[in-house]
Amino acid sequence: MAETTGTTGTGLPTGFRGAEQGWPGLHRIPRPPHRLPLLGDVLGADRRRPVQDSMRFARELGPIFRRRAFGKEFVFVWGAPLVADLADESRFAKHVGLGVANLRPVAGDGLFTAYNHEPNWQLAHDVLAPGFGREAMEGYHGMMLAVAGRLTDHWDRELAAGRTVDVPGDMTRLTLETIARTGFGHDFASFERDRPHPFVTAMVGTLRYAQRLNSVPGPLAPLLLRSAARRNAADMAYLDRTVDALVAARRRSGGGEGDLLDRMLATAHPETGEKLSAENVRKQVITFLVAGHETTSGALSFALHYLARHPGIAARARAEVDRVWGDTPRPGYDRVAKLRYVRRVLDESLRLWPTAPAFAREARQDTVLAGEHPMRAGAWALVLTPMLHREPEVWGEDADRFDPDRFTAAAVRARPPHTFKPFGTGARACIGRQFALHEATLVLGLLLRRYELYADPGYRLTVSERLTLMPEGLRLRLERRPAHPAAADGPRHDPAGPARSLSADRCPVHRSAD
Secondary structure (H helix, E strand, O other): OOOOOOOOOOOOOOOOOHHHHHOOOOOOOOOOOEEOOOOOOOOOOOOHHHHHHHHHHHHHHHOOEEEEEEEEEEEEEEHHHHHHHHHOOEEEEEEEOOHHOOOOOHOOOOOOOOOOHHHHHHHHHHHHHHHHHHHHHHHHHHHHHHHHHHHHHHHHHHHHHOOEEHHHHHHHHHHHHHHHHHOOOOOHHHHHHOOOOOOHHHHHHHHHHHHOOOOOOOHHHHHHHHHHHHHHHHHHHHHHHHHHHHHHHHHHOOOOOHHHHHHHHHHHOOOOOOOOHHHHHHHHHHHHHHHHHHHHHHHHHHHHHHHHHHHHHHHHHHHHHHHHHOOOOOOOOHHHOOHHHHHHHHHHHHOOOOOOOOEEEEEOOOEEOOOOEEOOOOOOOEEEOOOOOOOOOHHHOOOOOOOOHHHHHHHHHHOOOOOOOOOOOOHHHHOOOOHHHHHHHHHHHHHHHHHEEOOOOOOOOOOEEEEEEEEOOEEEEEEEEEOHHHHHHHHOOOOOOHHHHOOHHHHOOOOOOO
């Protein structure tokens, strides 16, 4: 496989291969009809929404197609048989595509951005995987409940003031606090702030800058993005400082309670005895803080949008919560998995709008994709997940319709494998998948039990893109439900201490509002 580490003077990762280098039969793959010399397929292109732009081309050109931009050719795949073939781990592996490679200056060889040949990926994976096992997850559950309590306190205040709630903003606060507390024993005091925490601002800045790099010719990027590059450097420096302070505080304290940061600092590989370096610890913490909240916040936001738009589905999900959880004020860990219909709502939201909307695969050796398209070793394709999840032959002609019953046990068994891929595929699939699904199902259950959700009749779903997807400008009106007294007003004991006790003024890292 190509070792695409570092960057060149072209602005592209070293070893970058355009499709013209790796696909001998490229001329047989459909492309847009109006191609300009040098510039490529840019007529009518939407640089702000490249995923949705590619979805439009996918509908026109079919299950495999190509686009050319600034002299480089890219192959997109979404047909189910083609994706199933790309999922074959014996012939294909993860490819760190341009969008992900553009994050390497901030995330380095963290789990998400590492190249396959970099040893720290396997080391970190083996060290951290137990942090997402059942025992660890049960330990996180109480902290998830505590952070969710801060969200509902905030929503209660907004409701009392007669205001609608900012769904994407509040889901971002929720998921950042959840991964920060469960993984690193830190509190960003997000719900005590009028504005997003500076960490979130810096994180969003780096994601948007990485995406902008894909929309300009590589050699011209230093000139066209000069001021943006300066802002990005400042954002990366802030992320580094924040994480360095967090790690330093943990080292001074002598350890936490066996969370992810403890594992990063103290756990040796069970076979080699090797530990993560200080630099890699920083990159892994940034990876988890960014990836651990950004995608889950999007998934929750889309799910709440669809629940508000489909009151019958919301009522069915709410009835399940009332039946399964009853009047318990703090549903236990095992009760979350019993919310099977709520989980189907979440899965259907991830089907329509997988918040990580693409993943790339590269050939381990010369091969032929689906018996039709020859690929040389190192050649790669980008799987367009929202289109895979709308494949009519798999999901039906109504694939754009929201229907959680697509995920009944019988329906799942009847579908071909590798047709639902919101977390990627293979050995490099998301390590935190079960964490994200447990957190999101728990939060949806708590919100459904507490509130009726009402959509703004004038709102039309607009999906913003910053490498991940998020509904833009989504606000909901709430009404408090009559509920079991214990469930509505019971004590919120936090095993980690009262929510306010970890506020920013006493934070061991910042000791200030930042």
